[in-house]
Amino acid sequence: QQQVKQSPQSLIVQKGGISIINCAYENTAFDYFPWYQQFPGKGPALLIAIRPDVSEKKEGRFTISFNKSAKQFSLHIMDSQPGDSATYFCAASGGSYIPTFGRGTSLIVHP
Amino acid sequence: DVKVTQSSRYLVKRTGEKVFLECVQDMDHENMFWYRQDPGLGLRLIYFSYDVKMKEKGDIPEGYSVSREKKERFSLILESASTNQTSMYLCASSLRLAGGPFQETQYFGPGTRLLVL
DSSP states (O other): OOOEEEEOSEEEEETTSOEEEEEEEOOTTOOBEEEEEEOTTSOOEEEEEEOTTOSEEEETTEEEEEETTTTEEEEEESSOOGGGOEEEEEEEEETTEEEEEOOOEEEEEEO | OOOEEESOSEEEEOTTOOEEEEEEESSOOSEEEEEEEETTTEEEEEEEESSTTOOEEOSOOTTEEEEEEETTEEEEEESSOOGGGOEEEEEEEEOOOSSOTTOSOOEEOOOEEEEEO
8 A cells, every 4th residue: 555654643733823734645646635634523524635736725724735746745724723623634546546544643723 | 415424423342243334325426435543543444345246455454344235335344343443433435437436535424433342
């Protein structure tokens, strides 16, 4: 199974700060890179996703930056809020490759 | 609104019992997946299915089997539960596109937290 490496494992940010989570992948055939958000007691849900034809995608306070040559992508949460406290998973998939998930980042945003 | 439902939110079983976890999706998705989630290990794929009666092993299939008799339903079976199968189990589904069978978003159920004593 192809790997997706995610860091950091945990992150503590003050309210209003920027949260940054990074992922790196190996398989250049991947062409779909979603981020999932999981609240305690719930299943993961799609937060935002990007395809490799663009280098950045923004939805509200959430931005994915994608670096195809470095095989890296990251999630930026601007103006982080306590309600953003959750576990975040990056993933990569595409073609005939089943989705591969990072190990997750536990984000805590202090009020 | 898309929906993936799992038969139980919490389950307590004894070692050696046969355990059935059921998942139903109402989105007419071809692909269905079973994961287990453990702290620090993320989501690990147990089995997946891309069509009725089709199944493929994921990363950790040992001790598990699956059944997909209908498109909307994907069952995970623990033939003889063991304490190391205590975990959160997540079901997911996704659309299968001709150009990229696994290219689309996965929709997850709420999870079943299984405790094996």
